[in-house]
Amino acid sequence: xxxxxxxxxxxxxxxxxxxxxxxxxxxxxxxxxxxxxxxxxxxxxxxxxxxxxxxxxxxxxxxxxxxxxxxxxxxxxxxxxxxxxxxxxxxxxxxxxxxxxxxxxxxxxxxxxxxxxxxxxxxxxxxxxxxxxxxxxxxxxxxxxxxx
Numbered sequence: 001x002x003x004x005x006x007x008x009x010x011x012x013x014x015x016x017x018x019x020x021x022x023x024x025x026x027x028x029x030x031x032x033x034x035x036x037x038x039x040x041x042x043x044x045x046x047x048x049x050x051x052x053x054x055x056x057x058x059x060x061x062x063x064x065x066x067x068x069x070x071x072x073x074x075x076x077x078x079x080x081x082x083x084x085x086x087x088x089x090x091x092x093x094x095x096x097x098x099x100x101x102x103x104x105x106x107x108x109x110x111x112x113x114x115x116x117x118x119x120x121x122x123x124x125x126x127x128x129x130x131x132x133x134x135x136x137x138x139x140x141x142x143x144x145x146x147x148x
Contacts, residue, residue, distance in 0.1 A: 028134040066100060067140070068093060068129065069112040074121050090128050097132035 067079040075087040078096060088096075101107060109129055113122040129137050 054102060064107060066097065066107055067112055068097075068109065068111045068125060070114060070125060071119050072114040072116045074117055076125065081134055090124060094124070094128045094132045097134060101133045105133075108138060109135060110138045110140050112140045 022080045064081050069077040069079070071077070076090060076093055078088060078093055080100065099107065111122065111125060111129070113125075126137055
């Protein structure tokens with residue numbers, strides 16, 4: 001039967017392996033997207049920081065900062081590490097700061113005050129931070145632009 005002009009059927013074994021290379025490519029693209037967008041998601045509260053021409057202060061990278069923000073409406077927020085809060089009262093902030101600083105006194109406390117918030121609001125916040133045991137309180141500002 002071989003000589004009758006029929007071609008033998010090419011029998012292929014079914015492929016039982018999954019090609020994972022396209023999945024790895026997709027995962028690498030997603031990883032790059034997350035790495036690029038993650039720094040943009042750090043600050044959850046919209047605050048227009050005042051601009052200054054001072055040099056940045058070098059801080060210890062091993063110390064986790066506590067950031068207390070005041071938005072343009074005078075609402076207070078607290079960020080500890082990756083954890084952000086809902087609006088809080090000054091009393092709640094004082095209690096939480098005192099509790100955190102009682103466990104670790106080496107933490108730095110930073111204040112992010114919106115440039116449109118009243119000066120007295122930031123002063124009251126700093127007074128409460130001092131009463132809670134924060135000895136060193138820093139202010140976060142934006143670098144000044146050259147178009148002034």
